[in-house]
Amino acid sequence: MEKFSRLTSHLVPLAQRDVDTDQIIPARFLKVIDKEGLGEHLFEDWRKLPDGSPNPEFVFNRPEVQGAQILLAGSNFGCGSSREHAPWALLDWGVRAVISTSYADIFRNNSIKNGLLPVIVDAEVHSELFGMVDRDPHAEVTIDLVSQTVSFGNGHAASFPMDPFAKHSLLEGVDQLGYLLSMEEKISAYEASHDGF
Amino acid sequence: MVAQEPESPAVLYIDLHLIHEVTSPQAFSGLRAAGRQVRRPDKTFATMDHSTPTLALDLNLVDQMAAAQVRQLGKNCAEFGVTLFDLESERRGIVHIIGAELGLTQPGMMIVCGDSHTSTHGAFGALAFGIGTSEVEHVLATQCLLQTKPKSFEVRVEGRMGLGITAKDIILGVMAKVGVDGGNGHVIEYTGPAIRALDMEQRMTVCNMTIEAGARAGMVAPDDTTFEYLAGREYAPRDQAWDAALENWRQAATDDGAAYDRTVTFDAGGLEPMITYGTNPSMGMPIGDRIPTLDHFSDVNQRQSIERALRYMDLKPGQRLLGHAIDVVFIGSCTNSRITDLRLAAGLLDGRKVAEGVRMLVVPGSQSVKRQAEAEGLHEIFRTAGAEWREAGCSMCLAMNGDELEAGQYGVSTSNRNYEGRQGKGGRSLLASPLTATASAIRGAITDPRTMI
Ligand code: SF4
Numbered sequence: 001m002e003k004f005s006r007l008t009s010h011l012v013p014l015a016q017r018d019v020d021t022d023q024i025i026p027a028r029f030l031k032v033i034d035k036e037g038l039g040e041h042l043f044e045d046w047r048k049l050p051d052g053s054p055n056p057e058f059v060f061n062r063p064e065v066q067g068a069q070i071l072l073a074g075s076n077f078g079c080g081s082s083r084e085h086a087p088w089a090l091l092d093w094g095v096r097a098v099i100s101t102s103y104a105d106i107f108r109n110n111s112i113k114n115g116l117l118p119v120i121v122d123a124e125v126h127s128e129l130f131g132m133v134d135r136d137p138h139a140e141v142t143i144d145l146v147s148q149t150v151s152f153g154n155g156h157a158a159s160f161p162m163d164p165f166a167k168h169s170l171l172e173g174v175d176q177l178g179y180l181l182s183m184e185e186k187i188s189a190y191e192a193s194h195d196g197f
Numbered sequence: 198m199v200a201q202e203p204e205s206p207a208v209l210y211i212d213l214h215l216i217h218e219v220t221s222p223q224a225f226s227g228l229r230a231a232g233r234q235v236r237r238p239d240k241t242f243a244t245m246d247h248s249t250p251t252l253a254l255d256l257n258l259v260d261q262m263a264a265a266q267v268r269q270l271g272k273n274c275a276e277f278g279v280t281l282f283d284l285e286s287e288r289r290g291i292v293h294i295i296g297a298e299l300g301l302t303q304p305g306m307m308i309v310c311g312d313s314h315t316s317t318h319g320a321f322g323a324l325a326f327g328i329g330t331s332e333v334e335h336v337l338a339t340q341c342l343l344q345t346k347p348k349s350f351e352v353r354v355e356g357r358m359g360l361g362i363t364a365k366d367i368i369l370g371v372m373a374k375v376g377v378d379g380g381n382g383h384v385i386e387y388t389g390p391a392i393r394a395l396d397m398e399q400r401m402t403v404c405n406m407t408i409e410a411g412a413r414a415g416m417v418a419p420d421d422t423t424f425e426y427l428a429g430r431e432y433a434p435r436d437q438a439w440d441a442a443l444e445n446w447r448q449a450a451t452d453d454g455a456a457y458d459r460t461v462t463f464d465a466g467g468l469e470p471m472i473t474y475g476t477n478p479s480m481g482m483p484i485g486d487r488i489p490t491l492d493h494f495s496d497v498n499q500r501q502s503i504e505r506a507l508r509y510m511d512l513k514p515g516q517r518l519l520g521h522a523i524d525v526v527f528i529g530s531c532t533n534s535r536i537t538d539l540r541l542a543a544g545l546l547d548g549r550k551v552a553e554g555v556r557m558l559v560v561p562g563s564q565s566v567k568r569q570a571e572a573e574g575l576h577e578i579f580r581t582a583g584a585e586w587r588e589a590g591c592s593m594c595l596a597m598n599g600d601e602l603e604a605g606q607y608g609v610s611t612s613n614r615n616y617e618g619r620q621g622k623g624g625r626s627l628l629a630s631p632l633t634a635t636a637s638a639i640r641g642a643i644t645d646p647r648t649m650i
Contacts, residue, residue: 020614031248102378191340
């Protein structure tokens with residue numbers, strides 16, 4: 001997975017709360033056996049009108065968000081299904097980080113494992129950010145993982161929490177499987193003492 | 198627990214890993230690319246359920262991509278030595294249905310599956326998490342999972358359910374109270390007399406929907422009901438091993454007075470049949486109520502999401518749902534497709550007909566449930582009434598296999614998710630119990646089942 005340390009980008013604002021992973025990538029696109037190309041169907045049913053043409057109202061279709069790498073999302077983003085296709089689709093579209101007040105646990109886990117950074121800010125910063133994009137859709141935000149800060153506007157900065165283990169794997173771009181594999185001896189010892197299951 | 202190093206998540210050993218076709222292919226590809234093996238194929242079991250056909254067990258009935266994905270699971274299991282309950286297997290079914298019915302799911306176990314409804318298995322006092330595909334690969338390779346410590350959340354259910362009320366109504370009621378993110382970061386334990394009074398199948402219905410509140414897992418401490426259910430099941434311990442296991446399980450049960458980070462109390466005594474009106478499972482209400490008006494919600498974001506949901510559902514604040522015409526009824530999914538669910542539905546349908554113009558689909562949770570239902574003649578009741586009787590699978594719960602709502606249709610569903618498009622693009626789902634769904638099928642409109650019992 002790609003390393004994540006610092007990112008500056010304008011935002012894709014999606015204020016709706018409780019966006020579930022079925023919306024991020026509907027089930028009918030989960031019939032794949034690899035991870036590539038899912039960005040094409042990101043938010044498929046919101047991006048397309050019933051006749052299949054792009055919905056010009058939906059934020060991901062607006063010209064000003066093209067090329068943005070940060071999604072500014074409503075609270076409890078990514079709830080519902082455990083499908084890792086959701087972060088795969090976001091990454092494939094070009095999103096590298098999400099900013100919200102909260103995430104569903106499984107989505108947050110899945111995102112970190114793929115180098116998609118879930119940033120948590122408080123409600124005040126969250127609404128300041130929405131206000132900022134409203135005024136200027138091209139306004140940029142910088143996310144710095146090393147110092148765990150989000151900075152924007154004229155000198156606004158907010159820190160965000162990130163557990164040290166996840167931070168390390170994101171900064172180094174290492175898969176957490178490596179850590180588990182390094183536990184081989186302890187796993188074998190555990191198995192030896194818990195036989196009979 | 199295998200290890201817990203400072204500033205790192207705990208390394209948990211997984212006693213049972215369940216697999217299905219949709220969330221596993223990329224995990225097997227990862228193993229193959231790195232030249233790794235499945236560490237414990239003996240603790241890994243696979244089934245085909247999400248995109249399999251239900252009209253007949255013939256892969257020509259689903260599209261080529263779905264068929265290819267199902268075949269890929271067959272190849273992966275053969276190559277890595279994993280036990281697979283394939284389309285021909287009489288043990289096949291929805292992953293969370295068969296884990297329990299085969300006796301694979303046992304108290305005290307750590308269970309994972311690449312599926313959020315793994316919480317179902319918590320009904321046995323197991324700690325059961327839904328995981329993503331990267332974690333599926335981790336568990337295949339190391340039999341371990343990294344987890345940060347969750348908080349504990351007690352949902353205490355008091356009272357006694359009245360006639361026509363089921364476990365589904367309890368959990369829809371709990372969801373409406375706790376909210377769609379009320380369980381984030383927590384493991385919920387269900388306690389109280391109303392939970393103790395439930396049989397195992399009903400406890401599974403409750404634990405199943407725990408994820409709809411965002412909780413990582415849901416559980417019920419095991420008791421004699423649990424042990425009686427397990428005794429004699431195919432993969433349950435036998436003879437001396439059974440006696441030893443039983444002793445362990447009894448000790449593992451949470452003692453009363455355990456401390457929780459949070460507690461919510463819920464009264465099952467005053468409960469009415471519940472139904473959802475919106476586009477997430479917490480947007481539910483007693484069936485006789487009116488849809489809440491917007492001034493009911495203080496939070497502006499919540500008001501917006503209710504407004505949006507009602508627009509999608511083509512319903513109005515303050516509107517009654519009773520008597521609202523419906524198009525489809527779906528009895529199925531890992532929430533409500535066990536034999537007791539089918540008995541409830543068949544009991545109400547016996548001697549009656551599905552209303553003209555309504556399509557009713559009955560999809561058993563496993564081939565074993567199907568055989569049992571057929572042995573009891575339930576399939577005849579369904580067919581005579583005009584319902585479709587299908588092969589086991591997830592079917593219209595997530596509409597991957599062609600069983601789906603059409604745009605604009607209203608479907609009363611016993612499944613667990615009413616998200617936009619979940620049961621078919623543009624389809625409108627109303628979640629309810631098997632009794633409410635069946636009563637509504639008979640009348641062709643949303644109906645309180647207590648008027649028909
Ligand atoms: S029945 Fe529905 S919720 Fe259950 S495993 Fe299948 S798709 Fe998921």
